[in-house]
């Protein structure tokens with residue numbers, strides 16, 4: 001499945017590249033959200049199930065539905081033992097295949113910037129959530145430098161490489177999220193900043209991980225070998241590398257929540 005040239009077609013590569021980050025950020029997000037147990041959840045843009053798995057492990061949902069346009073990602077999600085009771089189907093955030101008032105909580109984890117019309121996506125969440133239920137999301141602050149691979153992304157862009165961008169890159173901004181939730185008529189709106197850190201065992205671990213990136217992997221793989229050697233050195237010099245040679249990266253995302261009136 002392609003989103004503006006960003007291909008989500010390899011659940012295992014995604015797991016290493018972003019699924020690990022997704023679970024770090026998801027843990028912080030769920031601690032903030034502190035949802036009640038035994039709720040009916042909808043996970044929109046569930047992808048390979050990295051966040052969905054956390055939901056099941058930590059929120060004791062009564063039911064869980066997941067939807068994503070990528071069959072490859074869904075196929076991976078279906079292999080997760082914890083998710084055997086989840087109902088996954090292919091679909092789009094802007095046209096959810098569920099009846100009105102079907103869920104207690106709808107969540108979009110690391111997805112809203114991939115939705116071409118985020119306001120339509122939020123309106124769909126409001127439609128399928130019952131009165132009193134929660135509509136929530138979290139997303140990397142992409143344009144504010146919060147993307148965990150920002151060093152790589154900005155270095156490629158500065159060299160004129162055509163790095164694919166999601167269709168709504170500013171949707172992870174805190175004010176933009178707040179405005180979207182306000183415009184959708186949600187109540188008791190709150191936002192939350194999520195800061196997470198991940199340590200790669202060494203530069204080779206970092207590099208082989210980013211080669212699996214849906215947005216950047218193809219560009220890196222296509223780079224001529226002589227150019228690649230110099231490029232890797234520049235990236236290495238811009239990363240934080242500790243005394244043991246480990247690469248320490250951080251990411252920053254914004255969370256938002258609101259109640260359906």
Ligand SMILES: C[S@@+](CC[C@H](N)C(=O)[O-])C[C@H]1O[C@@H](n2cnc3c(N)ncnc32)[C@H](O)[C@@H]1O
Nearest residue numbers: 008022045046047050051070092093109110114
């Ligand atoms: C960065 S991944 C996040 C996956 C998962 N939620 C997680 O936290 O690991 C973004 C996901 O959004 C999905 N996606 C892209 N466009 C979408 C749309 N219009 N509606 C729903 N999901 C979409 C992609 O297929 C991909 O699985």
